[in-house]
Amino acid sequence: MPRPGKNSYSDQKPPYSYISLTAMAIQNSAEKMLPLSDIYKFIMDRFPYYRENTQRWQNSLRHNLSFNDCFIKIPRRPDQPGKGSFWALHPDCGDMFENGSFLRRRKRFKVLRAEHMACKSSPMMHYFHHHHHHHPGSKLGPASTVGRLPHFQGYGGITCAQPGGFKHPFAIENIIGRDYKGVMASGLPLTSVMHHLGYPVPPQLSSVVNSMWPHVGMLSESMGGVPMPATSEYAPFSVSAKGLYHNANGQTMPAVPLPIKPTPSLGPVPGLTGLQSGPAQLCSPASVMEKSDLLEGKGNPLHPALLLS
């Protein structure tokens, strides 16, 4: 039993890596994306250990955000106040936490230089292409490993912010808000809707976007059935409605759905490399080689902390 006043087990360093902690925070948010400050907040709120030496661990945290490709930056809309971008999980980092240890991943996914550079020059284009790639045709389908985020729901029945399953920030629901069903039913082109809502929709991307959005919805596939880890050191905590952003109409309005980071591919994307234009100015050869990529592994689910009480 933890003793009040004294250091208790809860003050010990949590058995999670910064990557895990950050992902927990992001996953816990309604929009599946958070500004840096909210990530800090999330961690400090439930892990007393991180209420100290903030300068140190926050620097490490930021390093992780930048260094790991599993985290992507999503720009704020001009009308959204606040500093910095929103951080989200890369759609393909689904198995990141299935490696038996929350401390470290088993291995990292290496990306080919060509693909890396390709995505640098045109993130959005690459993003869509990338996803188009492992989607429909795949033998694996929606609930398959690729293109889905892991079991965040169903932890011992403890609630998560998204009962219906994970909603990627780029998911249609998060882009156009809850009216999306009506919108889809209306038959209006997605790009029209996006444009109407103020999202930039490059003309040359229209066709791609329109064909892609419907599929992005598969990311919200719920896993469920994930057993609660035996270790209950870190009790569940409650979900606070963070990461929610509204426009003047009170409608949920996530930031611009435009990934900045390169989106590593899990496989070849035939015929797509020719679509980008211009050099990859943001992509230094060194970083291409060193940058970590998607995570891979298997084992367990992210856990306890995710569940708030």
Place this chain on the structure above:
DNA sequence: TTCTGTTTAAATCGAG
């Protein structure tokens, strides 16, 4: 100025 974000380098730790 403080906060964000990127990057390099080195130390540390775990798994095999």
Place this chain on the structure above:
DNA sequence: CTCGATTTAAACAGAA
């Protein structure tokens, strides 16, 4: 022990 993931430190640029 080695390899590679993670952590820590630190320099630095840029935005709010």
